[in-house]
Amino acid sequence: MTADVTAPPTRSPQHTELVLGPLDRVRVSVAPAPMASLLSLVVDALGGPRQGIAPDWIKSIRRGLPGDAARAVIPMFDRTGALLPACLTPLGIDGAPVSEQLARVADLSPDDLQQGVELMSPSDPPPPWRNALRHPQKWLNLYAALLSAAWRAYAPIWQQSTALRNRETERIGAAVVTNGLDVLFAGLSNRVQYQHETLYLSDRHPYRVELEDRPIVLVPLVSGSAASVFNLDEPERAWLGYPVPGLGRLGAGPPQATTDSLTLLIGPIRAAILRALDRPNSMGGLADHLAAGPSTATYHCSQLAAAGLVLRQRVGREVRIQRTPRGDALVDLLS
Template sequence: MIRLGLNDHQLSTLRFTVSPLMHVIHAVLWIQQRPHQPPAWLPRRWSQVSPRSRALLLDLIDPATHSVPDFLIPLTDQYRPSAEAELAAVAATPLDDLRAHLRLTYQLGPVDERFAGHMGVVPAVAAKWRKAPSKLVAGAWGGQSGPLLAAAEQALREAWQVLLAPTWPVIRSVTETDVMHRLQLVKSAGMSSAALELVDGEEWDGRAAQLDSPLEVDLTRLRHRIVLAPSVLLDGGRSLVVSGDELLVGYPCRARALVIGPHATGVASQESAAEGLGTRHRLIAALEVPQPGHSLAARLGLSKATVSYHLGRLHSSGLVERRRLGREVYYARTPAADRLTTPPRDARPTPS
């Protein structure tokens, strides 16, 4: 259980981020913990990652150690950091930070008593969760961090390109829709209500939220700024990353079944024309959650101009509504369109 304080300072600095590398880390954890569960596309792509990169990532991202080195998920000031920006931050990790993060996962130096306390165990038990360091890790601990950081950056880059880059337009659309939902809560009910909605019905005692997690961590006294990061590859629990004076809390985002469900393809490609659906019907069907036009175009394999034209016609017909969030316009189905996507059993969809 994670006890997360939501004091005035933390609420005033609360922000969101949509992190590509966090999803890479969660993808590797998913492969190790749920290899036979959807999404089916994930293990297929994993087999295409080079053996050298797979070996390094499996060593660094090992759920048995109860700790993933935090330098693998660097925090930036951007809401939508690029994979390139995050990879550059990994390669530039300061030696002291790297050693502190490696110490929690590997048998390097004495056990961090704060880590043991956060895990709810005595240091001797926490020590059993650490494992022997590889040659690369031992070299980094000894001060030669360059080879490990270069290898980690390359392995993460390859995993990103093979595992998630083809699916990122859909993942980004789903995660940003989750953020939009929470920002609407901020606007209508205030920051505290938006933060509490993140708890999803878990315990709240008026001073702190109790987040379901295998970790036993009390963060109520920390003065960290809080960064919230929606993830489609977290089914439950939370992931924590501490970077300087910021605390990142990864959480399962809404509508993630669009990416990890049993029928998810994991690609943003054109759907089969054999389904007999017209372009506008396909757009309505794709709007399970609000999305910007460019995400729909990538997902359906259509040009942005084509999507823009048909969304305009659907808006004029009262089948979609649109709302601006920052620089982007999000489209959503109206109740009338919802009825089109759930016809009676004996009815057939009508092409537009």
């Protein structure tokens, strides 16, 4: 499919590389794309790669799907990947309304489907698609019905996420205006790494591509904690979908407002850690300062280290943490 939806790695991860180049030349925007989130959820619900989606969401989607439509689409998924051609994945990065994107799918012809499958698999259609292409119009009708039913079940969840998505747009804006894109990229998700002007995206079929003069579009996904969808090959842009921060708190009320730019950019716990490191401290000392467990302090320090904001050094039986010059500059700039 056009968007790469793969299973989280279970052993040593492989990574597709997106070479960004100097960050002061990178153009970044954010796109609210409900269909990208919906497709991530449908993939998981029908047996595709796990996306870390809440069980009650999965049950809600499955209850709303027509049985015959689900049976027609399930063979296209397994736990390692999703076999859908680009014409069937209207991810809505262009901002088109969901109703319009669903209408595009409903208007596809058998020839459109045939061409899409050929582009996806030029040599020979995978076995599930051989069966679908025997009755292409029937299969298309079932697929369109499945997406429409899934959206009816998912639309209330998407609406509930408005405050989270608005908060993420503010966070991305803060990163842009404070030259904090490196910090933003380093903390997008546990399936994304940033080092040396390059994004490393967890992928079972890795490759390497340069951003060049294209913008990068960030797509906060309201689906699961392990959701990862991206397309780096479009000529006009590259885009990357990742879990919107705070997804686990959805439904517990709007996110707490803050005027603190550092907290907005890296979150309250990591902001507290950076501010506490006016002088080096031990991991245990930081845990006490945060009133949190050692594993929590270790996790967040690891993320800060990946962003180049702190250094960790073992001294005897103790791990000492200190801010880097980049960490000092960020605290000074955003405090």
